[in-house]
Amino acid sequence: MTSVDTAQADGLQTNFDQLLAANGIRMSAAQRRRLAWLSERLGPAVVHQASSVPARDHGVIILVEPPSGPAAEMLYRSLRANCAVVVPFGENPAFDFLKSKLTDFGTIGPSFDGPHEMWWGGLNWRPIAPEQGSRSEASLRVVSCYPRACGDDHARALRDKLAEFRIPCDIAPIDTADGEHMRAAEKSAFLLRMWEQHREPLLFIEADAVLSEPPMLPSSLACDIALHKWNRWEMSARTLYLARSPAAEAVLRNWHHIASAYPAVWEGYLLDQAWSLTSSQMALDTVWLPRSYHAPAEDAGTPRHTTVVHDLPTDSSDLGPDAEFGVAMRAARRASRSGGRDAMIVIRSQAASNNAITVIMRDIATSDAREMAASIEAVTGAFAADCGGFGRLELALCPWQDDIRAAKSAAKSANNRIIEIAPWQALPADLFRTVGQSRDAGSVVVMAGQHG
Known part of the structure; x- marks a missing residue:
């Protein structure tokens, strides 16, 4: 510069x-x-x-x-x-x-x-996307893996296209526990190996995909991660970009940790949970890739623009095999935000303590936007000024009673102290100190007060 x-x-x-x-x-x-x-x-x-x-x-x-x-x-x-x-x-x-x-x-x-x-x-991607076929100055390495049982021909089309576009790549077969099916833990473990082996940003593309043009958009976006939300809410790991940033590494490691703990759960939901966890703890810069980077085969040859064409069934049943799985998060993910049952923000203090406190903000659907924003800033500011000996603050925004109950249940299972507030309530400066000194560790502190 x-x-x-x-x-x-x-x-x-x-x-x-x-x-x-x-x-x-x-x-x-x-x-x-x-x-x-x-x-x-x-x-x-x-x-x-x-x-x-x-x-x-x-x-x-x-x-x-x-x-x-x-x-x-x-x-x-x-x-x-x-x-x-x-x-x-x-x-x-x-x-x-x-x-x-x-x-x-x-x-x-x-x-x-x-x-x-x-x-x-x-309205559309065109104004901020690079010209079709243009190359970014940023480096990029495409990586992919597939079950060894699928055979070497499984990734031949992808490998040939990358060679034609002169894009460096690592595409490798891996041993899988379920034959021709690859679990999220196996895919994320491969990505971790690639992360530690290479210094460039990584773009994972499913091995059976076909490229219509060089997939250079992610490298021009100056983000931590880039991926596609199928149906605007299901996070897909078929096309996943990871920049060389601490936040991108945190998403990858959180995804592998969660996927290893829950091997039977489909990978999109596990990636969603890793995204939510990481986004609550740091300013994770996420870009939602356009459909052209997650096009099903039916898009190829139509007027619709395509870059990465995936071998997907027309009903995309492999993305979310259970139609009711994850219903609680759909509205929030369609709006690209945390759901009421997730912590919107997690802040750690300087206190040498493993004790955590959960603040549940209710009545947000009937509150003024500025009022709600000011309340979030008041909670985080009060915790920064006096954490009350708590090592971690988790703030959850809950518009509905079901969300409040779920947030309380999660907090209690983690042995967190709980405070319930509304956006319009004034908070005392020593809020966390007072709660921390209370002997009734199992209670929920509900802030009293009338709507101003």
């Missing part, structure tokens, strides 16, 4: 800091970097005002208040193709309706310096 480029980047960062501060928006460094990345490609950023129409020269629309149904429709119809919508409070389910109308491009998890999930999306 030249001195001129550096000066421009510093100026852009300053402008973003001023814009965010003026509107009371807290973002982590990773989230601000993504905002700058979008603005460099699409144009200036602006905070959207309710009932207004975005100006044509604005490339990034920052949305801090969830629009009503008619307002969401009006905003959607006013968007131009080469712009992006950014929701800095993406954990709030009140934004789900607008998200459902857009293509979700990515999400960045919360962290201590930005305790919110940031979501970004738009």
